[in-house]
Amino acid sequence: MTHTKCTDPVVLEQWHPLISDRELADLGEFRTTLLERPLTIKHGARGIATVTADGPGASPKVLQQYGYVWASFGQDPNSLFPFPEFEEPDRRFVPTGVFGVNVSAGRAVENFLDMGHFPYVHTGILGEEPHTEVKEYDVEVSETRDEVVATRCRFYQPKAALASDEGADVEYTYRVPHPNCALLYKSSPADPSRRDVIYLFLQPMGEEWVRAHTGMCILDEDNTDESIRYFQQVIFGQDKPILENQHPKRLPLDPRAETPIRADKTAIAYRRWLSQKGLTYGVISVAA
């Protein structure tokens, strides 16, 4: 593991998630690490959070949005991506936990965008042999919003969510609006005209060690928060040993580092998008 502190301006100018507002309210105070710098977060009056960095140097800027405390060491961090579903009053917001994973943020994002592993890693839950085909879907980098969007993604699932029992193709949309954050939309069993959202926000503690904040913003009146959390934790626990056995741990951006197939169109677009941003932290850049 490398111990160089982050000097990547692209990453420094981002907002990074640290802890959910709810968890901070419970704990009062919390110690964590962001970009190799230890931090203390405190829950203040009226829920206002303060963040102080250990040692010399300025403490980060703080933002509270989408149920999380975010921090940035940048001069003028970009505003956070849009997440309109979070504001919809009839949705339930369920943070499903934070997990430490010994891998780079990019590898974790890519795994979140990947359907082909469902039958092998989430066997019997999100996929099942022999139904392994990743059908054609569309990917674009949205010019207006600067995010990678994959649409018309379909995959056979024996058990698409807690509320469903039978196997069927499920349709997804993926958004990557931030180098370390991704959102997944899937049709809601409660209201087929609307979609549930599952999010993955990664807090890079170092180049090869992240905190993965997971959660949902859903239309569901049948299941308890506990059972929803449990389901997501089971899924995440299955991904973990795969992520931690990726070699190298940093995400290689050179198109010739690994072998893409059509099913990986979203990952290819994501890697290219990171390359174009000039991001260097937690990735292996294309050799000049």
Added chain:
Amino acid sequence: MTIDLSQWHPIASSSDLPLRHVYQAQLHGREFAVWRADDQYVNVWENRCLHRGVRLSVGLNDGKELKCLYHGWRYSNRSAGCTYIPAHPADAPARTICNRTYPGVEEKGLVWSAVDPAGDFELPEVLKGCDPLVLRPIPLNAAPGLALSRLADLKLEGGTSRQIASTGSYSHLAFDGLDLPELVLFVQPVDAHRCVLRGVLKAVPADPAGTLRQFNTALNRLRTLIEAAAAEAPAPEPIAVDFRPIDEELASMPEISRSGPKAELRVTVARKWETSEGVAAFRLEPLSGALPTFQPGAHIDVHLPNGMARQYSITNGPGEGGHYTIAVKREPDSRGGSECLHNAVQTGDVLAISAPRNNFPLRRDAVKVTLVAGGIGITPMLAMARALDAQGIAFELHYFAQSKAHLSFPELLNELGDSVVTHLGLNPAETSAKLNEILADYGFARHLYICGPGPMLEATRDVAAKQGWPDEAVHFEYFKNTQEIDDSSTFEVALARSAMTLQVPAGKTILEVLQENGIEAPSSCEQGACGTCLATVIEGEPDHQDVYLTPTEKAAGDKIITCVSRSKSNRLVLDI
């Protein structure tokens, strides 16, 4: 210290490689996944799936192939080539998707390898002629050089150890005062700060079990000494490893574009035998090196002494990489290919063949697969049945033949057990009735594969259609195109990507015109049966004359087999 990457080192004991296991090794910082196939071949591969970098040491060894845990990609024994990508079950993977391999030689109870060997493995002189006992390997956290410098400190109680010789990779020790064989103690350089002590006794002692314990205790003590010495200085950083980039053509996955039937491989006929009445089987082995990866359904072009090129399906099972076995039926009225192979080609002859090409890929995303073979059509079906059997996917192989004496490869059929059903001596009406029975129960995620003579193939396709099998579930391969080809039309072909417009006159095929004008265009059978010369139609109405495309594909009009099919419109725009 510079590292000599050409040096061979022991990386495992033979006993580290039981069947159906994947051993994790490391040499000079490079991680290896090491696995023994059921045919005893020892595979030493870079420990990284080429797709997304997941360690193959967490993958599954099924005896024939290694399956990656992440996306189920399958890699073949010996060649390390990818044979199946489940996310795209209808496609045959490019055979160039191949894991990086390292040499692996098993000798004297150890597996030897090198990162970048200068030549073939040669057993260290000190081990030649001995009947060894391999000790338990001892991994330790210390630089290999430090460990090497301390090997002579190995102490056995009741004796004195004496170093006979030492080299850059081992120490040769004797134990005075003890009735024990000499020891050769190797240091496997794992990483900058890690190594493994691998001891070999030059003879099997009187009490092997006790001696193994005795040396294990001594080596544990030596480890403690060396690790204590290593802890006095800060541990160096692990060796930085560069990964070799994949082939450029894989990074973007373009079409494979090469003209004509290829003859890039030389093989020798290792064995020729009559596998059934009128059918000769040929076992083809490489003159040197390994053969490229094949997938079930693949064929090779065989270039015959009489100048002809013919296509034959590979019958091999998964992981059977040391040879290709094909079978040829004697056809009195053939164009000369079968005659030549039956009469002129003998054991020991050298033939030129192409690398395997797969236009008849086997989907594995099926709950059950039905294989229907007629006569010599058994050859690709056999490869498919053996792959399905190995993977545990439910299948039935229905084999229609004249008589028992006409069943090819009876020994392989036996291995497949009850999944093989033979139908002998049926007339067309009886065949049709039987097919109705076989194809009665179409269901979701079922697939049908057919290979056989034209009339039988047509009959099977008709029955399947009547029984409700959708086009996309029915896959077939014709031996040849028996349709009358009408090549009287003239038209224009525009090549969208090459920015060229060419005239196709009567009597010439699109393929011929392309090749005459220097366009790289792959082909194989050149009679509209194999599918190799398939092109995408952007504009215009194809005049289909092949037997490769399905009716649905033909109706869609966006694909064309360029070796026989033509154009109904005056102009055809192709994506070439």
Added chain:
Amino acid sequence: MKLYDYELSGNCYKIRLMLSILRVGYETQTIDFYPGAEHKSDWFLEINPLGQLPVIEDEGRVLRDAQAILTYLAVKHDNSSQWYPASEPARLGEVAQWLAFADGITGTASAARLHDGLFYDLDVEAARKGAHRLFRILDEHLWFAEQQGQDWICSGDHPTIADIACFPYVALSEEGGISRQDYPAIRRWMDRVKRIRGFVGMSGVFPASPAADGSAQTAA
């Protein structure tokens, strides 16, 4: 029978694995271990004052501690007396010895996993070092067992609850940053455990390929 369960807990997995192998039906009550810390809640502390999982309730009895529950289940449900060889003093002694060893694995490898995965505040370097020390001992033990044609931790040709007790946190060790590359005999033994008839995985533990004789699962 009811199991108070949490999917990601290796100690709970020991019980699920044993019950699956012994083909015993049961119901579960999921405890919100994380983030709810329900195992430290008042109601759960009444069931287990130690505030730990797993706990079972069977025929009105409450039993805590994974190794104790394994013992109870094996004696109650294994008529062949192989999983817990109660009438063979030598083997029973070995079983007890390795059950204690399994507690040591929990104290080290599991602790490192809780640090890396759930941010428990503990000395992770000490935990990893302790786990490597135990793994060296286990690997050496299993290597010599193999030399004598023995597949399992305790002597005899049948696995025991000691194998079940040691397996989960060995199999999950990489989540605590503990590689098993230096323990080839442990890696082979893991394949054998995964081929025991009735084996089930958990989140983070995948099945093995079929054995060479074609059977998906062997032994027991």
